[in-house]
């Protein structure tokens with residue numbers, strides 16, 4: 001197993017470098033450069049701008065620029081934000097990361113605690129009312145765009161029913177301890193459900209078909225022929241196998257959650273990384289955009305690495321390769 | 322019923338209901354197995370052998386399958402009248418079963434030891450530690466020299482033949498009265514096949530259990546069985562001692578099967594296969610189900626399904642060629 005993990009980690013390193021190249025290239029391909037916004041300002045002398053360009057290294061050949069950027073990044077310096085003057089990108093990101101993590105974790109929790117049990121139940125009671133209802137909700141969850149669901153949810157549950165706050169992460173900063181936790185949770189519910197909706201539907205459908213597949217396999221027939229109870233056939237022999245592909249799905253989940261967060265956070269005015277990213281785009285804050293892209297890219301890679309390792313933990317066929 | 326009778330199957334009908342059609346996979350099957358007896362169930366693919374065995378275990382996928390009629394008596398007790406909970410105590414305990422597909426019949430994510438221990442924990446109330454110890458002994462018995470390590474291994478680390486040995490060990494772990502083996506060697510190499518058959522004979526001698534071996538290979542029958550049931554179109558068409566069947570086959574289908582059997586002594590001889598194919602279970606012909614493929618078919622054959630009659634002592638056959646000879650069964 002250690003050999004397998006070592007191999008995965010060794011693949012991870014070049015992938016990481018590729019991510020930095022992609023992030024850098026995307027930023028360079030975008031029209032303009034960090035100072036473009038200021039060329040329109042008649043009060044700034046173009047010559048001064050040109051000097052600043054030279055000083056910032058913007059006139060260097062691309063590979064030199066990349067190398068300089070990479071050197072900085074590898075030391076944890078993501079540069080200064082252009083829009084939020086006086087603040088570094090890493091500072092900004094660190095201030096927003098916790099909110100996005102809460103949101104992602106909460107939404108993943110919903111996905112797993114709702115999607116998996118319903119999917120498993122659906123498989124066991126195939127073609128019953130519950131199964132059909134779950135299937136219908138599944139298609140609904142998959143086809144409904146995030147922002148649209150968010151708007152409906154805000155309209156009904158915030159404005160009409162007043163059950164949940166429509167925006168923000170806290171209602172008052174003076175709350176402490178358990179009350180503050182409940183308050184945060186209260187704010188997480190609508191954006192969390194919105195963000196987790198499509199994944200919940202996907203997990204539900206996926207585990208349903210996996211369970212059905214495994215239930216029909218020869219080793220489940222063997223388990224039954226041994227006289228095991230239906231419980232142990234399902235929870236021991238079937239689930240252990242059905243969950244293996246779900247782990248791969250979880251590896252991709254990091255990317256799904258982070259990209260979904262961009263939209264969900266802005267609809268719910270939820271101050272996380274996604275919202276910060278949109279601010280960066282609107283203001284052509286190149287260092288900020290590159291910083292967030294880099295973090296997202298690394299997170300997705302790390303998610304896949306984690307999934308690969310978990311895969312080996314649960315599947316002996318991979319472990320002993 | 323004599324004291325020696327272990328299993329009695331009477332008028333068993335197992336149907337599959339699919340899209341308004343009824344597939345009569347098993348359509349009125351009667352036979353019995355004595356204690357310690359090895360009985361072969363033979364017939365071409367699709368004749369209902371597996372469904373017969375799965376009916377005995379009550380592991381028919383339902384829906385669409387359903388045991389419609391009949392009785393399956395183990396030591397006089399009708400298994401079909403048991404609750405699912407009671408039936409679980411029969412499976413793996415009174416009746417062990419092994420299957421055709423050794424490569425896929427073991428759960429890939431559990432060790433051999435864990436899987437072997439399960440029935441003993443379930444049926445014999447052993448604790449896990451004792452069951453694991455017993456698993457090592459069982460593995461040694463079925464021919465694993467380094468059984469202490471094998472229990473810690475996973476199925477994918479073993480070859481097909483080795484996995485079938487594990488299946489046999491598992492099926493025998495609770496000392497069953499009956500071992501059902503559904504084509505246990507079909508998926509294996511010829512050399513391994515012989516080893517597995519030998520092993521089954523050894524195990525049988527040691528435990529004195531009865532065996533129902535399902536196969537479409539008459540070579541296997543010749544090597545293992547006391548008695549043979551020939552199955553066609555969901556019915557038994559001939560039931561005789563192995564010796565009788567090979568020397569004095571009666572049903573034209575049995576004769577056809579024997580003629581299509583490769584002769585080891587004379588490999589060059591051209592095999593004479595039975596023309597045509599097994600009819601689908603949802604669309605059997607009227608009358609004798611074999612008639613459309615039978616050399617001796619006559620008009621009367623298509624009128625009614627012939628009865629299974631005892632044509633000679635302990636030799637039953639379902640064919641009108643023999644209807645005027647011998648007495649009717651029972």
Ligand SMILES: Nc1ncnc2c1ncn2[C@@H]1O[C@H](COP(=O)(O)OP(=O)(O)O)[C@@H](O)[C@H]1O
Pocket residue numbers: 337339344345346347364365366367368369370371372373382385601602603
């Ligand atoms: N799951 C099933 N659904 C529908 N029909 C089935 C199913 N399993 C078996 N059958 C029917 O039962 C017949 C007998 O099958 P089977 O007992 O597996 O044959 P054998 O083991 O002799 O090759 C098949 O021809 C098929 O039509």
Ligand SMILES: [Mg+2]
Pocket residue numbers: 370371372503504
């Ligand atoms: Mg079969």
